[in-house]
Amino acid sequence: MTALYRRYGPGLTGLILAxxxxxxxxxxxxxxLDMVDYSFRPNLSxxxxxxxxDVYTLQNYATxxxxxxxxxxxxxTIWASALVTLTTLIVCYPIAYHLAQGTTRRQAxxxxxxxxxxxxxxxxxxxxxxxxxxxxxxPLNNMLVxxxxxxxxxxFLSGDGGVIVGMVYAYILFMVMPIYNAIESLDRNQIEAxxxxxxSPWRIHWRVVIPHAKPGIAVGCIxxxxxxxGSYAVPALLGSPGSRWFTQIIYSWFFxxxxxxxxxxxxxxxxxxxxxxxFGVMRLARxxxxxxxx
Amino acid sequence: MIDDRFARLLxxxxxxxxxxxxxxxxxxxxxxxxxxxxxxxxxxxxxTTLKWFAALWADGQxxxxxxxxxxxxxxxxxxxxxxxxxxxxxxSDLHSRxxxxxxxxxxxxLLTPGVIIGISTLIFWRPYGVTGxxxxxxxxxxxxxxxxxxxxxxARLQRFDRTLEEAALDLGATPMQAFRRVTLPFLMPAILxxxxxxxxxxxxxxxxxxFVRGFDTTLTVYIASKVRTGVTPALNALGLILxxxxxxxxxxxxxxRRRAAGRKAA
Numbered sequence: 001m002t003a004l005y006r007r008y009g010p011g012l013t014g015l016i017l018a019x020x021x022x023x024x025x026x027x028x029x030x031x032x033l034d035m036v037d038y039s040f041r042p043n044l045s046x047x048x049x050x051x052x053x054d055v056y057t058l059q060n061y062a063t064x065x066x067x068x069x070x071x072x073x074x075x076x077t078i079w080a081s082a083l084v085t086l087t088t089l090i091v092c093y094p095i096a097y098h099l100a101q102g103t104t105r106r107q108a109x110x111x112x113x114x115x116x117x118x119x120x121x122x123x124x125x126x127x128x129x130x131x132x133x134x135x136x137x138x139p140l141n142n143m144l145v146x147x148x149x150x151x152x153x154x155x156f157l158s159g160d161g162g163v164i165v166g167m168v169y170a171y172i173l174f175m176v177m178p179i180y181n182a183i184e185s186l187d188r189n190q191i192e193a194x195x196x197x198x199x200s201p202w203r204i205h206w207r208v209v210i211p212h213a214k215p216g217i218a219v220g221c222i223x224x225x226x227x228x229x230g231s232y233a234v235p236a237l238l239g240s241p242g243s244r245w246f247t248q249i250i251y252s253w254f255f256x257x258x259x260x261x262x263x264x265x266x267x268x269x270x271x272x273x274x275x276x277x278x279f280g281v282m283r284l285a286r287x288x289x290x291x292x293x294x
Numbered sequence: 295m296i297d298d299r300f301a302r303l304l305x306x307x308x309x310x311x312x313x314x315x316x317x318x319x320x321x322x323x324x325x326x327x328x329x330x331x332x333x334x335x336x337x338x339x340x341x342t343t344l345k346w347f348a349a350l351w352a353d354g355q356x357x358x359x360x361x362x363x364x365x366x367x368x369x370x371x372x373x374x375x376x377x378x379x380x381x382x383x384x385x386s387d388l389h390s391r392x393x394x395x396x397x398x399x400x401x402x403x404l405l406t407p408g409v410i411i412g413i414s415t416l417i418f419w420r421p422y423g424v425t426g427x428x429x430x431x432x433x434x435x436x437x438x439x440x441x442x443x444x445x446x447x448x449a450r451l452q453r454f455d456r457t458l459e460e461a462a463l464d465l466g467a468t469p470m471q472a473f474r475r476v477t478l479p480f481l482m483p484a485i486l487x488x489x490x491x492x493x494x495x496x497x498x499x500x501x502x503x504x505f506v507r508g509f510d511t512t513l514t515v516y517i518a519s520k521v522r523t524g525v526t527p528a529l530n531a532l533g534l535i536l537x538x539x540x541x542x543x544x545x546x547x548x549x550x551r552r553r554a555a556g557r558k559a560a
């Protein structure tokens with residue numbers, strides 16, 4: 001702090017502290033604490049607030065335990081997000097490896113540009129593109145029927161399948177980039193050496209590349225899981241009333257049920273789920289917080 | 295050797311499939327703009343038309359939403375970029391344990407689901423009379439976009455020779471002069487990049503915005519509501535225009551980067 005003052009003088013130091021403090025305190029920390037506080041209070045009218053009924057309670061959390069539908073949706077959100085994460089990892093690993101090790105620098109730059117372009121485009125628009133493709137009378141169904149592979153169109157958008165496909169598509173970049181960065185730092189000679197010593201391609205990946213890429217894989221999985229579990233856009237567009245996502249339940253507590261306290265409890269549960277996943281993966285891969293935010 | 299060729303073929307095939315998967319949905323969406331059909335699709339093709347561009351042009355709601363998106367993005371840039379720069383300067387002068395704690399708090403919004411950022415902002419500001427709307431959307435988006443700015447500026451700051459500032463101070467510059475003439479110019483590329491990222495992030499945000507928007511509609515909110523309540527290919531026309539702008543932007547950026555790299559090599 002004294003170093004800051006010595007370098008920037010009173011005016012600038014004050015400004016730096018004020019801006020940083022405003023961010024950390026009023027935009028990040030206090031709102032989160034407020035949400036947690038809200039979640040432990042009953043839903044009261046304005047006049048009752050601060051009165052005898054305004055006590056801490058666990059009733060908002062009991063709602064999730066008691067409501068079978070919400071519980072099922074919560075569990076569905078967990079396994080579907082895990083499935084999205086795993087699928088994205090399998091789809092992206094070969095691409096990341098090829099970009100990092102299997103090609104010249106020039107080609108890699110071109111492929112990287114191709115990879116980046118779809119992700120500069122709005123997530124909503126990318127999801128809308130899948131909505132068109134998967135529609136009941138859409139191109140995919142028409143093509144499959146014309147090829148004689150299916151007899152009648154499939155309702156892709158009435159189950160969880162559409163949501164999962166849309167999410168894998170939406171989060172590819174968050175998986176490719178960290179794995180690419182990790183594999184790129186692997187010395188090509190190590191792969192050559194393993195090959196010369198007679199290791200099969202599978203073995204090279206399993207024993208040399210994947211252990212080296214582990215921090216990147218961990219970061220990719222963390223980001224993808226968090227984005228999938230917390231997504232509102234993709235299920236809102238590609239889901240149907242029968243395939244709701246946990247975020248949609250939270251939304252309806254806020255804007256249809258008018259019960260912010262209940263919604264806060266559900267939101268906090270979602271947050272705890274993501275934090276649990278993050279710490280679990282960090283421990284598994286033995287990485288720190290500074291490795292994630294790069 | 296045969297094995298090698300097979301492996302290369304397999305890689306090629308996978309790359310082809312992967313990029314087809316990446317671009318086909320966008321191509322179909324773009325192509326559907328020119329189909330006469332009222333429902334956006336490419337099969338069946340009922341006739342080629344440009345009328346959906348005209349329909350988009352005449353859509354007043356779309357223009358309003360676009361205006362709102364720009365207002366929010368501008369607000370986010372004005373708030374998140376100064377915060378991110380200040381936070382990076384603050385962090386680079388902290389040491390050891392305090393540093394990793396503060397760093398953890400600063401990057402936490404990037405690991406928090408967007409809906410939760412929206413919810414907590416909504417709850418926190420209500421007692422102060424800030425209810426859903428453009429201002430609240432700016433506050434909510436800035437809380438995580440500032441983290442991107444901070445990381446970009448911090449990365450640049452790590453390559454900064456701090457003795458330059460000290461030299462300026464020793465030579466009699468006021469701290470303000472040293473900052474404006476030495477530090478700020480060095481950070482400028484990172485700050486400009488941060489403005490671009492902040493704009494793009496704000497413009498495309500949906501998960502956070504949907505909780506704090508009140509009755510204001512940004513472009514992404516407008517697109518999502520259209521998809522659910524009566525979509526026409528006018529939406530595809532909008533998508534196509536945004537895709538075209540994106541590709542032009544990406545290619546220009548790449549060409550400029552190559553020219554800069556070439557100049558450095560020469």
